[in-house]
Amino acid sequence: MKKLGLVLLLSIVLAGCTGTQKGATVGGLAGAGLGAIIGYQSGHMGEGALIGGAVGAAGGALAGDAMEEKKDK
Numbered sequence: 001m002k003k004l005g006l007v008l009l010l011s012i013v014l015a016g017c018t019g020t021q022k023g024a025t026v027g028g029l030a031g032a033g034l035g036a037i038i039g040y041q042s043g044h045m046g047e048g049a050l051i052g053g054a055v056g057a058a059g060g061a062l063a064g065d066a067m068e069e070k071k072d073k
Contacts (some may be wrong), residue, residue, distance in 0.1 A: 019071070022066020024057045031056015 014022050032053035039048015 018064070019068040020061050020064040023060035023062075023067070025060070027063070028057030030070045031059070061073020 002071035014025060032049045032063070035052015036045050038052070039043070039045045042048070
């Protein structure tokens with residue numbers, strides 16, 4: 001039930017965001033998750049999550065911005 005509430009809250013929050021902001025959010029969350037998994041394997045879960053989140057947010061923002069530009073044309 002908590003997961004459903006979190007998904008609904010995230011959906012409401014992202015509804016008013018631009019494509020760049022949505023891309024950064026989704027990329028950051030995905031990157032943090034993957035970074036934590038990879039970091040766990042080497043004993044550095046927290047650092048992996050931070051690095052993965054930062055890289056994912058930057059990549060997601062770039063992808064979202066590119067999609068916005070393509071949509072505007």
